[in-house]
Every structure is written in structure tokens, then in C-alpha cells.
Amino acid sequence: MSKPLLFGRARLNALVTALVFGFAVAPAAAATLTMACDSIGHGNTVCKEGVKAWERKSGHTVKILSLPASSSERLVMYRQLLASQSPLLDVLTIDIVWPGILAESLLDLSAPAAASIKEHFPAIVKNNTVGGRLIAMPWFIDAGLLYYRKDLLEKYQQRVPGTWAELAATARLIQDAERSAGRPRMWGYVWQGKPYEGLTCDALEWIVSYGGGSIVEPSGAVTVDNPATIAALRMAKQWIGAISPPSVVSAREEESRAMFQDGNAVFLRNWPYVWAVVNAPDSAVRNKVGIAVLPRGPHGAVGTTLGGHQLAVSKFSRNSALAIDLVMFMTGRDEQKRRAILLGRSPTIGSLYQDPQLLAINPYQEILRAAAASATPRPSTVTGRKYEQVSAEVWKTVSGVLAEGKDPATGVKALASTLNAMHSGAAW
Numbered sequence: 001m002s003k004p005l006l007f008g009r010a011r012l013n014a015l016v017t018a019l020v021f022g023f024a025v026a027p028a029a030a031a032t033l034t035m036a037c038d039s040i041g042h043g044n045t046v047c048k049e050g051v052k053a054w055e056r057k058s059g060h061t062v063k064i065l066s067l068p069a070s071s072s073e074r075l076v077m078y079r080q081l082l083a084s085q086s087p088l089l090d091v092l093t094i095d096i097v098w099p100g101i102l103a104e105s106l107l108d109l110s111a112p113a114a115a116s117i118k119e120h121f122p123a124i125v126k127n128n129t130v131g132g133r134l135i136a137m138p139w140f141i142d143a144g145l146l147y148y149r150k151d152l153l154e155k156y157q158q159r160v161p162g163t164w165a166e167l168a169a170t171a172r173l174i175q176d177a178e179r180s181a182g183r184p185r186m187w188g189y190v191w192q193g194k195p196y197e198g199l200t201c202d203a204l205e206w207i208v209s210y211g212g213g214s215i216v217e218p219s220g221a222v223t224v225d226n227p228a229t230i231a232a233l234r235m236a237k238q239w240i241g242a243i244s245p246p247s248v249v250s251a252r253e254e255e256s257r258a259m260f261q262d263g264n265a266v267f268l269r270n271w272p273y274v275w276a277v278v279n280a281p282d283s284a285v286r287n288k289v290g291i292a293v294l295p296r297g298p299h300g301a302v303g304t305t306l307g308g309h310q311l312a313v314s315k316f317s318r319n320s321a322l323a324i325d326l327v328m329f330m331t332g333r334d335e336q337k338r339r340a341i342l343l344g345r346s347p348t349i350g351s352l353y354q355d356p357q358l359l360a361i362n363p364y365q366e367i368l369r370a371a372a373a374s375a376t377p378r379p380s381t382v383t384g385r386k387y388e389q390v391s392a393e394v395w396k397t398v399s400g401v402l403a404e405g406k407d408p409a410t411g412v413k414a415l416a417s418t419l420n421a422m423h424s425g426a427a428w
């Protein structure tokens with residue numbers, strides 16, 4: 001018996017075209033694309049599995065490019081590749097705050113996405129639309145969350161804190177008791193304090209919860225110099241050495257997650273991906289973790305920063321039709337559901353949050369959905385191309401307060417004048 005011939009869809013299409021039109025066309029050679037994937041937690045492995053499924057479907061190959069762990073470093077890498085019009089990268093994973101920065105180097109996906117885009121959260125679609133062009137497909141959404149040790153709260157008969165003041169008190173109480181019980185490395189609260197994009201996210205949450213606005217408002221006005229913002233920064237400064245380790249000022253998502261996962265912290269601020277990692281078989285805190293909204297500020301407001309990633313196609317790709325097909329596959333419903341199950345990545349397709357399989361795996365789906373729906377965007381749409389610089393000024397100022405002992409009032413005053421010098425009126 002002869003061996004059956006296996007064709008990927010693209011090769012089959014080429015063959016069908018030849019048969020239908022009655023002329024001999026050699027099947028298109030299999031192409032090799034390059035994609036920059038998700039790289040945090042178990043993200044790389046799960047992204048590769050999705051890519052493998054597309055390879056089987058299409059008959060083409062995808063090389064995965066490793067990305068630096070820090071969002072800010074990734075942006076630098078992309079800018080270099082795109083500025084040199086490099087065809088080396090076809091599909092890019094882009095941060096929710098980058099559309100304004102990278103739009104010119106990315107293809108418009110409006111036509112291929114015409115049917116599916118309606119399923120995604122409208123706010124993200126709007127975020128990814130620059131000058132009427134849909135420059136990236138929504139892939140997953142992030143919102144800042146509070147992770148807590150269920151077992152420790154129970155042991156010390158404490159409730160999940162609803163305010164920052166309660167968080168500080170509970171963190172202190174459990175940290176001190178655990179240290180006395182022979183766990184000297186225990187800390188109360190870990191978060192992202194390194195000067196990079198993640199610090200802008202954490203700082204925005206403190207500021208919003210204090211009623212201090214959102215640094216630069218959607219109108220373009222710079223509002224960062226106000227007493228509520230100063231008080232919010234003061235609060236975070238006071239945590240260091242008291243409930244947060246001094247090393248928090250150099251922690252990104254993964255360093256803070258590791259401290260918590262090793263069992264050395266009561267509370268952690270992080271994104272939804274942490275759920276799958278802390279519940280993995282090798283985790284010291286497996287089945288001991290709960291998720292809550294971040295604590296409220298002194299007047300009852302909650303600040304949760306909106307994050308997330310999109311998939312985009314480089315204008316310099318030599319295989320753009322295939323790259324678009326890969327993006328549509330990777331951001332589609334089935335793949336988003338698979339990623340939510342395996343990775344805990346929150347979908348950008350709203351209806352998936354009621355999916356029984358997802359609810360069974362992470363009972364906190366409603367908290368995730370509500371956090372995503374109410375999250376505060378960073379000022380990336382209004383500041384557009386200048387966002388990278390704006391955010392760098394923000395994280396430098398905040399880091400100055402946290403790590404170098406600078407006065408918050410002086411810091412935000414200087415920040416406001418730097419930001420004001422970057423724009424004229426409402427135009428950025």
C-alpha cells in the first residue's frame with residue numbers, strides 16, 4: 001500500500017488552485033516565520049504549543065524568538081529591529097501601551113479581523129486602533145490583583161484586607177508572628193519596585209486608589225502634582241523595610257512572584273498569570289493562595305492598572321499573509337481558552353469568562369473579569385509616541401522616592417514640569 005500524502009492547508013490550497021485552474025503550479029514552498037512569544041511564567045511553553053498547532057494546520061514553520069523578561073527591554077529590542085526595517089521578525093507580542101509607539105511599523109489587520117473582532121472587549125480594540133488602523137489583535141488582558149496566603153490568614157484568623165491600612169496591619173502581624181515561629185525570611189507584602197514599566201503600573205494603582213488621578217489624564221492634562229499622589233507615594237515608601245523587603249526596589253513580576261511562591265511573603269501584587277504558576281506541582285504554596293481585588297485607598301477607591309498583550313504583524317515581514325493567519329489563529333477563541341486553562345491568562349473575549357471549564361480551574365474568574373473591566377489605562381493613548389518617555393520619567397521619579405530617599409513632594413513637582421515640557425496644550 002502506498003504511503004498517504006500529508007499536506008498542510010497552504011500546500012493543499014496551492015495544489016487545489018493548480019487543479020481548479022488546470023495549470024501546473026508547484027505547491028508553495030513551506031515558509032519559516034519568526035514570532036516573539038509570551039515569555040513570563042509558563043508562557044513560553046504554552047505559546048510554543050499554540051504555534052505547533054498552527055504549524056500542523058498550515059504546513060509552515062515558526063521560529064520562536066526569546067524576549068527579555070522586562071517589558072521595557074522588549075520595547076528597546078523591537079524598536080531596534082523595526083527601525084532597521086528588519087524582516088527577521090514577522091509576529092510581535094506587543095504590550096497594551098505600545099500601539100501609539102509602534103503603529104507605523106505594523107500592518108493594519110482590520111480586514112482579516114472583520115468577522116472576529118466584535119468578540120473582543122471594545123476598550124482593547126479601541127486601544128489597538130491607531131488612526132483608524134487596527135494594528136494588533138487582542139491576545140490577553142492583565143489587571144493588577146492581590147494574591148494572599150489563604151492558610152496564613154486562616155492560621156492567624158485574619159480577613160482579606162479591604163484597605164491599604166488593613167493590608168499593612170495584617171502583613172505586619174503575620175510577618176512578625178511567622179518570624180518568631182522560626183521563619184526569619186518571611187515578609188508581609190511584595191510587589192514590583194524596580195525602575196521599569198512595572199513600577200509605573202504599581203504606582204498608578206496607589207495613586208488612583210488615593211484619588212490622585214492618572215498622572216496624565218485622557219484630556220492630555222498633567223495632574224501628577226497633587227497631595228493625594230504625594231500621600232500614595234509616601235505610603236509605599238513606608239512599606240519598605242517594614243512589610244516589604246528592601247530588595248523589593250529591584251523586583252519585577254517574576255522576582256516578586258518567586259518570593260511569594262517560595263513561601264516568603266503573605267501578600268503579592270501581580271497579574272493573572274501567577275495563578276497557574278503558584279498552583280503548579282512544584283510550588284511551595286500550591287492550593288494555599290487566594291485572589292482579591294487590590295486594597296482601597298483612604299477614601300474608598302480601588303486602583304487597578306490595565307495591562308495585557310496583543311499580537312501584531314511587522315510591516316517588514318516577507319510572509320505577511322501567513323503571519324496574519326498565525327495571529328488570527330493565536331488570538332482566536334479556542335487558543336485563548338486553552339491559554340486561560342493552562343496559563344491562567346485572562347481572555348480578551350468577554351464571553352469566555354462564563355465558560356464552565358475556566359470557572360472550574362480558576363474560581364476567581366469573576367474577580368478577574370471585574371478587575372479587567374474597571375482597570376485604569378496608563379496614559380499611552382493620549383501621549384502616543386511619547387509614552388515610553390513619559391513612563392520612564394514616572395518610574396524614575398517613583399524609584400527616586402522608594403530607593404533613594406527623595407522627597408515625594410519635590411519629586412512629583414519636578415515630574416509635572418518635565419511632563420509639561422513634553423507637550424503643548426492638549427496636543428502631545
Ligand code: GLC
Nearest residue numbers: 071095096142197198307308
Ligand atoms: C504586564 C502587563 C503589561 C505591563 C507589564 C509591566 O506584562 O501585561 O501591560 O506593561 O506587565 O511590567
